[in-house]
Structure formats: C-alpha cells, structure tokens
Amino acid sequence: MSELFVKVCGITTTEQLEWAIDLGYDAVGLMRAAKSVRLMEPDRARELVEHAAGRIDTFAVGLTLADVEPIIDVVDTVQLYEYADVPSLALASDTPPESTKGLEYWFYDASHGTGTFAEIPAWVTSVEADFVLAGGLNPDNVAEVVARFRPAGVDVSSGVESSSGVKDYDRMKAFIEAARGA
C-alpha cells in the first residue's frame, strides 16, 4: 500500500456507500456482528456489495466466521476478530498477532465500533505486516495518529457518525481529508 488506505466501517445505506466512493475511501465495511447497531441483514448487504462492484472494496465484518458466512461469497475481504482460513482475511485484535502469515491486513482495534479512543501501544509498529489502525479515530485525532505511527491505513466508524449507527457526509469528508493530509 502506498497512499494511506482508508476504510469506513458500518455503512448501512446506498447513499452512504455513494458518499464513500465519491470521497475516495478505499473500502467499506458491512457489519455482521449480531449485537452491532450497524448490523446488516444478508440480502441487504448483498445489494450494497452489488452496487459497490468495481468501485470500492467491500469488507464483511464480524466477530467470528459464522457471522460473515451468509455474505462471504460476494465480498472482497473478511474482517474477523479471530483467525479463519479464508482467501482474504483482515485479522483484527488489540494484542500482537501470533502470526501475520497469509493475512491481507492486520488491524489494531480495541474499540469494536464503540468509538472509544485508547492509547495505541508502541508495539503496533513492530508487527510484521502492513497495519491498519482503528478505534476511536475521528476527524480531529486521525492526523496526529497517522503522523505518529505511520500506519498503512486507518479505519473509522463512530467518529464519522451524527448519531449511533448513522454516517454523516461532512464528518466522512473531514475524516478522509485529515487522514490523507497528515
């Protein structure tokens, strides 16, 4: 990855998907974790993936493989919080990964979509993979995080919402401008 990879997670509507594409995001996350306020039913998630085809990468996001299985055949990447043997895996954790072999991405994420920012540990820069930082990022703090840790990418959900689970165009715009301007 050369330009900073920027993903917005938990989009729920075609309008939000179009915003992500227009603003130049690299990927969108479709949430399949059962208790998430951003949970997408499989049929609706499939419609959004179809709409996104060839224009932006799609991630199915879940805690376990079972969460994402209903849409695994249509998305580009699967983002999970445990290892699974899938073709394109973004493994997320808040502890150092045992191995990064075969991973498409490794995400540092201590938040699970709660918007909570906690001090990012220095060891993330030693992980032998292009790492993506997530957890409580927003338009006001992302530039500092990018400048300090020089990640391959950043991921955001709550920090670009106007209320719980509802994405906001202006915040999505401010976030990607701040991230890429850093």
Ligand SMILES: O=C(O)c1ccccc1NCC(=O)[C@H](O)[C@H](O)COP(=O)(O)O
């Ligand atoms: O978004 C959720 O509701 C969620 C629930 C359970 C596991 C993961 C979840 N989100 C994953 C993401 O990729 C979020 O973008 C990441 O945790 C950062 O979230 P936030 O702190 O809200 O920006």
